[in-house]
Amino acid sequence: MNSSIQIRSATVDDVEEVYQLLLPYAEDDIILLRDRDNIFQHLQEFLVAEFDGKLAGTVCAHIYAENLAEVRSLAVDPVCQQHGVGHLLVEACETWLSGLGVSKVFALTYVTGFFIKQGYSIVSKESLPHKIWTVCVHCSRFADCDEVAVEKALENKTVKIDSRKERQDAKKGKTTERKAINAPAYVGNQQVK
Numbered sequence: 001m002n003s004s005i006q007i008r009s010a011t012v013d014d015v016e017e018v019y020q021l022l023l024p025y026a027e028d029d030i031i032l033l034r035d036r037d038n039i040f041q042h043l044q045e046f047l048v049a050e051f052d053g054k055l056a057g058t059v060c061a062h063i064y065a066e067n068l069a070e071v072r073s074l075a076v077d078p079v080c081q082q083h084g085v086g087h088l089l090v091e092a093c094e095t096w097l098s099g100l101g102v103s104k105v106f107a108l109t110y111v112t113g114f115f116i117k118q119g120y121s122i123v124s125k126e127s128l129p130h131k132i133w134t135v136c137v138h139c140s141r142f143a144d145c146d147e148v149a150v151e152k153a154l155e156n157k158t159v160k161i162d163s164r165k166e167r168q169d170a171k172k173g174k175t176t177e178r179k180a181i182n183a184p185a186y187v188g189n190q191q192v193k
């Protein structure tokens, strides 16, 4: 694959494709099953990777607290795997979360090697707060979960607007450039291998 991949926020038009992308992995118990209603209800948390107008992958960022968010529902279309799409999705999620001020991200995963390549470290599941397990009770492997917990500290990229500078600029007739910190991430074209 030598084309450009666009990472963007998911829209309602993506729900069916996101559902179809996640379904086979959920049936194999690799990720948690999400029905269409659940995807609609959490749509603001989803990013998608688009390649040639087709959905190549998706990921979801769920925030628990200022110091903790989860990367979940990460899936790349099998025909698009091993071309950097998963990496771009996780990176976009991290940029989005750190822009919102979240300081740490974790995942529960069977693809530990993939996350280690993205800078994550293995941690004990016991180190994660109890509240993260509430969705796991719906998993058939809950009683005997062999997923690995991985986490990564995020560099805080929150942009603080200096209102004094803004007022000074306004007096000079200039407009202070504001960077959107809660905009849906990291939207743009990325060259992939």
Ligand SMILES: CC(C)(COP(=O)(O)OP(=O)(O)OC[C@H]1O[C@@H](n2cnc3c(N)ncnc32)[C@H](O)[C@@H]1OP(=O)(O)O)[C@@H](O)C(=O)NCCC(=O)NCCS
Pocket (backbone or CB within 6 Å): 025, 030, 031, 072, 073, 074, 075, 076, 077, 080, 081, 082, 083, 084, 085, 086, 087, 088, 107, 108, 109, 110, 111, 112, 113, 114, 115, 117
């Ligand atoms: C795991 C998954 C998201 C990776 O997506 P991908 O687009 O193939 O990954 P990338 O091409 O971005 O890979 C980035 C790097 O990780 C490596 N990598 C990819 N999958 C890996 C795996 N399963 N184990 C170890 N390393 C892996 C790649 O070789 C690449 O290494 P490089 O930077 O040295 O070239 C994809 O295989 C997938 O959808 N798997 C099924 C669902 C799943 O397991 N989701 C994770 C739930 S937590």
